[in-house]
Amino acid sequence: MGATGSIGRSTLDLIGRDPASFHVVALSGNRNAELLAKQAIAHNAELAVLADPSGYSELKEALAGTPVEAAAGEEALMEAVGRPVDWVMAAIVGSAGLRPTLEAVRQGTCVALANKECLVSAGDIFMETVAKSGTRLLPVDSEHSAGFQAIDLNVRESIEKIVLTASGGPFRTWTAEQMAKASPQDALKHPNWSMGPKNTIDSATLMNKGLELIEAYHLFPVGPEQLDVVIHPQSIVHCLVEYSDGSVLAQLSSPDMRTPIAYSLAWPARMWAPTERLDLVKIGSLSFEAPDYERFPALRLAREALESDNGATTVLNAANEIAVDAFLDCRIGLPSISALVAAAMEAADRAGLSKPRSLDEVLDLDEQSRGLARSLLKELK
């Protein structure tokens, strides 16, 4: 799911290097019919599905004369997820990923999770479904994959702390005054990772790390107070797990998403991946700083949302998407992203926020929060 995006393309890159070990049943994309058709043909998929029904005829045409079945629309996507498979990559971006990913979990398919919203907006519901179906959830985000590799779940009561690292993004060394004038072009210059614009802006505000804190809370057997963030500009150490005997286990790698994707593909074994091997001597030095909660209030907001346990993480995520879009369109400045999220969280709280109990309630709250953020955005301008 999400084959045409960055994670999807990297996944297929790995699968394509070892075709004897994998059989691709279905591939889905959002709108890019041309690429999806190419991928489906190259990987001998049985089925290619576009989430956006308007691209159906283009896809159908591109697949004419091949054995690949073409389909489009949400129902077709759900049907594809329903096909019996061993493993699914859940890499649809945004809340569109919620329903199909939850469906895969419900069926007990092993899910490699790259979608953030499942845990940020619907964490409790999602993890209850994981527990009920007994399926295996393999996080694909580099930080959570690292945590999963460094954690020993047999001694969960001995885990004292889990530390996620953050590069600090392009504004790590900027003053608040400089940040107030930052343009989208400034924010899109991520020092280490190449990602889509939404994720890159989230890295610049540290909201990405806030969202990852929320995800880590759902993925790992720790409380919010046991989760911490440290700034590590080189993005080599991805997560550290601290145990009661003073030991810290950490996962390190060159910043290449194919490493965590390969881990999720081969787990519990390991497969070869064509990534640059870590050369600590060449890197020379790994540095660590405390995050600045003043210049990066998004991190504080995410922690507040997590601790309130009342649906605030859904509001945070929805309002952030609206705010990031507005920033990318040059409608608001960088500091207004967090300001808008904070305002939306406050307004939602005043209006009587309560924890959503179903996926429909999550999607309703998500929609309401977007509306709320849009109207607050008008006030802000």
Next chain:
Amino acid sequence: MGATGSIGRSTLDLIGRDPASFHVVALSGNRNAELLAKQAIAHNAELAVLADPSGYSELKEALAGTPVEAAAGEEALMEAVGRPVDWVMAAIVGSAGLRPTLEAVRQGTCVALANKECLVSAGDIFMETVAKSGTRLLPVDSEHSAGFQAIDLNVRESIEKIVLTASGGPFRTWTAEQMAKASPQDALKHPNWSMGPKNTIDSATLMNKGLELIEAYHLFPVGPEQLDVVIHPQSIVHCLVEYSDGSVLAQLSSPDMRTPIAYSLAWPARMWAPTERLDLVKIGSLSFEAPDYERFPALRLAREALESDNGATTVLNAANEIAVDAFLDCRIGLPSISALVAAAMEAADRAGLSKPRSLDEVLDLDEQSRGLARSLLKELK
């Protein structure tokens, strides 16, 4: 075994904080009857054994009126090892530790291994005995404990490399000329660890890391070419295991031997240890350099000995002990330590070295090599 030494005292420190979880059957020391008696009384041991029989009456006297049995001599030590226990700490220093540790392994007792000679001088014989008895060997050296924590033996064919870190010791930034004039006092100033004089000098010449390379070869399922050493002055990252998907798992901790000892005591669980928790923000930076094989030839000699696979590691270890003693007594300079070891290895090789096939052959070769080193020492002076 070795209760009165640094590792032994730290082990008892941990056990003493949780007396309900441990029952101490026997404690052994070398010569320090007073401390051994105190320890045996404090920890309600059944038996206290001095390896050196000359201290027997002092021990007997110190234990008079207590329920602790006193004994002395090698036979008494072997009898103590023969008592049925779940776990033994093998922390006797030097080749004196070979027989009793091997006996514990033979009996199938879980062995926490702090003695270096078992693997350096008698690695093949030792590991064959481990395999035969099916016992669990838990390395206590911080680097090997770290490797043991970071290695996933279920995917051994996916391990590409194991990297041991070395602080670089007090002479890391010294020139060869300065090192030639280094005094024992200079060499005993270890930047991070507090150890006995032999280990501290080995850290200054990097012979300790050479010996650890040899041990790592026996402990982990990799070839000599898959083992590497990197200089890491802060001694925070202790070992890194690199996998075929580009992931590197590492263990980090503040330099305190109670962390690896606690790991060996509680394995496969974890116990609480009163060590300083790792604070990467406070530390700020972790740096890494390539080792300089010119200024630190000991590292090269150890690798050569490992690769020759003909008993040369026994010669290396024996000659090094003689050389370190001579350096500590101001009879030779620092560069002569490696020179003496190299000369002994060459002479032994010329005399027709062959791999020892029993512990007796190891002990013979060890003794011969000491004699050889002593005579070469005279030539050197």
